[in-house]
Amino acid sequence: MDVNTSNALVYLVDDELPVRDALSMLIKMSGFAVSSYDSAEAFLNNYDPDQPGCLVLDVTMPVMSGLELQEELVKRKSNIPIIFMSGNADILDSAKALRSGAVAFLEKPFENQIFLQTINEAVKKDLSTRKQRL
Numbered sequence: 001m002d003v004n005t006s007n008a009l010v011y012l013v014d015d016e017l018p019v020r021d022a023l024s025m026l027i028k029m030s031g032f033a034v035s036s037y038d039s040a041e042a043f044l045n046n047y048d049p050d051q052p053g054c055l056v057l058d059v060t061m062p063v064m065s066g067l068e069l070q071e072e073l074v075k076r077k078s079n080i081p082i083i084f085m086s087g088n089a090d091i092l093d094s095a096k097a098l099r100s101g102a103v104a105f106l107e108k109p110f111e112n113q114i115f116l117q118t119i120n121e122a123v124k125k126d127l128s129t130r131k132q133r134l
Contacts, residue, residue, distance in 0.1 A: 008123040009053035011080075012036040013043045013069070015061040019108075023056065023115075030116045032123070040064035040072075049078055052130055054103075054122035059086035059093055067093065070100055079129055081122035085110070 010032045014020045020036045027034040033053075037043040041064060043055075055073075059066040070082055084097045087108035094105040103125060104118045 006031075007052060008032060008127065009051050010034045010119055010123070011043060011047065011053060011055045013038075013040060013055065013061070013066070014058040014085075015039060016058075019058070026112055026116070027056075027119065030119070032119065040066070040069035043069065044072065047078075047080075049076075049080070052123070052126050054081040054083060054119060054126055056083045056085065056119065059084055059089045059097070067096060067100075070097060070102065074100060079126070081125050083118050083122055 010027050012020060012023055012027065012034055013036070014023070015038050017038070020038065024034050024036045035046070037046065040061060057066040057069060064072075066084055073080065073082070081103045082097070082101070084094075084102050084105045085108055086093065086105070089105075089107070097105050103122045106115060106118065
């Protein structure tokens with residue numbers, strides 16, 4: 001983690017507890033603060049748009065999918081960088097996510113180093129965007 005990203009928070013949304021736990025631990029070990037949720041709804045109830053960071057989001061979840069959450073965030077004019085991850089998404093899901101502004105779409109399983117590098121880039125993008133808006 002870079003010094004300038006130290007106040008950033010990585011939001012992690014995945015309905016599978018083992019995945020959430022493993023990724024939360026990995027993110028924390030890399031030096032980022034992480035806040036994890038088991039559903040899109042739980043994330044929306046706790047999301048602070050003033051908090052710099054990024055959102056790591058599973059595509060396939062019950063009730064509200066990752067793509068539906070992305071649509072909701074767009075409606076709310078949220079600029080949080082989104083990193084999608086999926087173990088069973090297709091090309092159309094990936095294309096839709098990226099067209100709607102996602103910064104990355106990772107296929108599970110992915111390499112830890114690529115995952116952490118993607119988070120670092122997303123957080124830097126968020127901090128840069130916030131700085132430009134000021």
